[in-house]
Amino acid sequence: MANKTILITGVAGFIGSNLADRLVRDGYKVVGIDDLSAGILEQVPKEVEFHKLDIRSKDIFPVVKEADVVFHLAALNSVVMCQSDPYGTADVNVMGTLNVFEAARAAGIKRVIYAESSAIYEGTKTLPTPETDFMPQTFYAISKATDHLFGMAYGREFGMEMVGLRYLNVYGPRQDYRRAIPPVMTRFIVRILLGGRPPVFGDGSLRRDYIHVDDVNDFHLLCIESGKVANRVFNLGCGKNYSVLEVLAEIQKILGTNAEPEFVPEPSGIAEANLADITAAKSVGWEPKIGLGEGLRGLVDYVKAEMAKGNIARAQ
Ligand SMILES: NC(=O)c1ccc[n+]([C@@H]2O[C@H](COP(=O)([O-])OP(=O)(O)OC[C@H]3O[C@@H](n4cnc5c(N)ncnc54)[C@H](O)[C@@H]3O)[C@@H](O)[C@H]2O)c1
Incomplete structure (x- = not known):
């Protein structure tokens, strides 16, 4: 059902631009937001309706409103850099995420798929790690763990269909x-x-645990249409x-x-x-191929x- 409009935050980044390519190829209309703080504009496919905006700004509200489904990928994404700036990390990764969730809620958008991170597992000794092991240590991981708690609460409180994705180490073209x-x-x-x-x-x-961006995109596509992913969180690794x-x-x-x-x-x-336990992602019909x-x-x-x-x- 490619007659949907999909909004991607962080569309000029590594995963966002690869996702945009795939969605455009599959016939979806794609709207993208990025402040270009780390993203590269040339990576955004020309078919994407692009908005240079900060996810913390209220200006994203009318843009998000255009969407049927939201992928929220924009974030400060370096563990090392986040470690020296806890306030800035929370400002973008937590308050920015909440602004995106609020924009989706205000627009009546049900499904929001958002990036968490396997960094949430950095304090665990359990390998492979299931989604239930929740041991963030660094400021980056704490910001992503906070997003998880808010995401699941938006599902419970507002009847939204929130999907948290815990990427392991994603690699492929445009890795920065x-x-x-x-x-x-x-x-x-x-x-x-x-x-x-x-x-x-x-x-x-x-x-x-390295996972190719094309395999990740297979899961992204599944997230748009599947009835089995709502209000759940999934490890995306190779296992x-x-x-x-x-x-x-x-x-x-x-x-x-x-x-x-x-x-x-x-x-x-x-x-x-x-090392990811990928039982949950496999149970909804996904398998890494590359x-x-x-x-x-x-x-x-x-x-x-x-x-x-x-x-x-x-x-x-
Ligand atoms: N790449 C990985 O292996 C990996 C692993 C775990 C989690 N993640 C998460 O997946 C998501 C995408 O990762 P990526 O590798 O594509 O990162 P990336 O840095 O390539 O892309 C992130 C994009 O967000 C944009 N951005 C940052 N702050 C913004 C703001 N305030 N407003 C608007 N845009 C802003 C950047 O300009 C960039 O284009 C991130 O949330 C990241 O934390 C990635």
Whole structure:
């Protein structure tokens, strides 16, 4: 039923722009909001009705009103940066989220799908981690845990259909190589392609559950139409994890290189391992399809294409 209008906050970001592409391709009308504080306007498909707005502003209300379904993805999204700014983190990630929820409520929109994070599990030792383990430690995770509590309360109090998504480590094209601490995969690929040594935090034994953005989008599509997701929260991971050194080895295999890693001190607030229990997401008919090797080959192609455009030399 593609005759719906879908609103995406954070549409110029990594996950938001990939979702916009997929929805446009599937025939949905897409309206997007982003303040471009971290997002890239060129990533927003031209078919999207784009509004440069801050999610904390009341100006989002008339824009949200156009939608049948809301995806709320905009957030401050760096654990390390949020750790030095608890007030700013709460302002955007909690008050901004509440403003989006209120705009949806005022417009009578029932279904709001919003980004939580697997960072909510950073204090747990239970692996794989089910959705019931709720142990946020950092300010970023606390902001996402607060969104969860508000989200579920909007479902209970106002009859809305709230869906919380706990992404594990999402990767794929447009994963941002420009930020101060780029995600591990793009950090490695860029550094090796530029002839340098890939920087490994700690001893490289940190294990992460990586999920490809196309698999995440399969779940997003399901969230628009499914009767089984309302007022629930879902882990979106692969249910497998890999150490940083295993990811590096896979990347070197694809690139045909043997670059010596540079071991650097680990930033604080980083969990040792994550691994999702994905029973809940599977129970509504979803399954991840893209293996690490296939996903990394696509990411390498993306980084090479950015480099050919001259974007990466500029960003370094
Ligand atoms: N990428 C991951 O692996 C991952 C993992 C767990 C959770 N998440 C969550 O998923 C969501 C999307 O993540 P992403 O990787 O695409 O992040 P991203 O940083 O690429 O995108 C976030 C977007 O939000 C926008 N934004 C930030 N503050 C805003 C504001 N005040 N008003 C309007 N727009 C604003 C930014 O400009 C950016 O385009 C976020 O909520 C993030 O916390 C992502």
